[in-house]
Every structure is written in structure tokens, then in C-alpha cells.
Amino acid sequence: MTAEPIGVFDSGIGGLTVVRALMKQLPHENIVYYGDTARVPYGTKSPQVIREYAAQDADFLVSQGIKMLVVACNTVSAVALDIVQKRARVPVVGVIIPGARAAVSATRKKRVGIIGTSATVNSGAYTNAVRQIDEEVQVFARACPLFVPLAEEGWIDHQVTMLVAKEYLFPLTLEKVDTLILGCTHYPVLRSSIAAVLDPRMTLIDSGAAAALEVERVLDEQDIRNPSKQKPNLQFFVSDLPAKFSEIGERFLGQKMGRVRRVPL
16 A cells, blocks of 8 residues: 555645645655645635535545545645545545644744634634643734735735735734744745744744644554655646646646646536
């Protein structure tokens, strides 16, 4: 079972930052990615709809013969991880608990900020996860929906992005948080703009990178790491617009993607 791929899914393109983190941490693992680009974004939809979509996403990846499943989508990790775990029949890792653990380890003043989609923030999932790890940590959350289109537009260090970041993050600076969880897969693309408007001593937590460390731990624990040292096989599937996904996705992945295939809903 060790050569089978790790499955990763997201509501769209942002989960490629998690794939990028996995490739860095586990350079020999085969990966199959599914982006539900026909129904993106998930962050503005009801929990019931998100849970329905997440079940379908998990079913598709299971059909690809995966050995493990990573829920890259923060929104699904927040409101539908239990559904994915029931459908997958393989180990499942979300991004919220690893991100929360990393933030609790990093904070010096026990004041943690969280930014994400409206659905992720409103779910309280990160807040609950942080407090379950350390109930003394104070948590301050803020939805930042405009970061998603700015990341997809490629406005990484654009003046508009800086202005939006200042507007969103100013309330968190007033709360004197010292650690900030980037609770959406798009946000690592804008890391430089986000960091530029914050105290340079602020620690930024990429929940995708934290999840990659958890994936490595589970692979070793279950003894299912791929022993091959050959170049891994990367497969990409979407529910709509493969060409657009490839064009924007290379910015998120940090390399050429190759063929992207469309899977009908």
C-alpha cells in the first residue's frame, strides 16, 4: 500500500499550497489532487451544503485508490471533517488541528489571531481547537474574504492588497496578538503582504505546512511511507475549467503542473 497516492481536496485552487507543503516535506510521495472548481467557493455556503460537497469530494478520491486523505480546505475541515472520515476508510488529516497546535506552540503572550473565510471563522473551529489545547490562550478571529480573489488575481504585493490587509488586520493588531494563523489555503500566497502590515515579531502559521508535518507523522506511524526515491506521480483533477486552473494554479504550486483533467460532477 505504500506506493499508493495521498489524496488532497479543496473547494478550488487554494489547496495547491497544501500540496506544495506536502511536496516539500515528503518529496517522494505520489499525490492526487481534486479541486471542486465548479462549485467554489465553499466558504460562503451553508454547513449542510458544504457537508454534501465534502462527501462527494472524498468519494472521488477514494475511487482513485488513495492510502490517505488530506482535507486542504479549511472550511471543510471546520464543518465537515467527520463526514470525510466516515466516507474515506483511510487515515484523514485536516488543517485545523495541526494549525492550532502550531499556533499554541508559537505564541509567547498566549494571544492568537485567526483569519479565514466567513464559514471557517463563524464555525469557531480554530478557536475551539486552540482552547482545547491550551484554555489560557485568548483567540481573536477575523474573516478576510477579499484575500481569496486577490490571491487568484496574482496581486501578491499589489498596493490594493496592502490596503485590504491593513483594513482587515488592524483590529487584530489592537488586540496585540503575537501569532496569526493563516486559516485559508489562499492566504500563504499573500504572506508577504500580510506580514508587511504586521509587527515584524509576529509569527505567521501556515496551517497547510503544519498539516504536512502531521501527514508525515501518520505515514510513519502507520508504516505507509513510499520507500521509492523516484520522481513522484502528481495528478490533478477539477470539476470545471482545467485551463484556468492550470494558469492560476502554477502560482500556488510553485511549479508547472502538467495535465489537469476535468471530472464531471
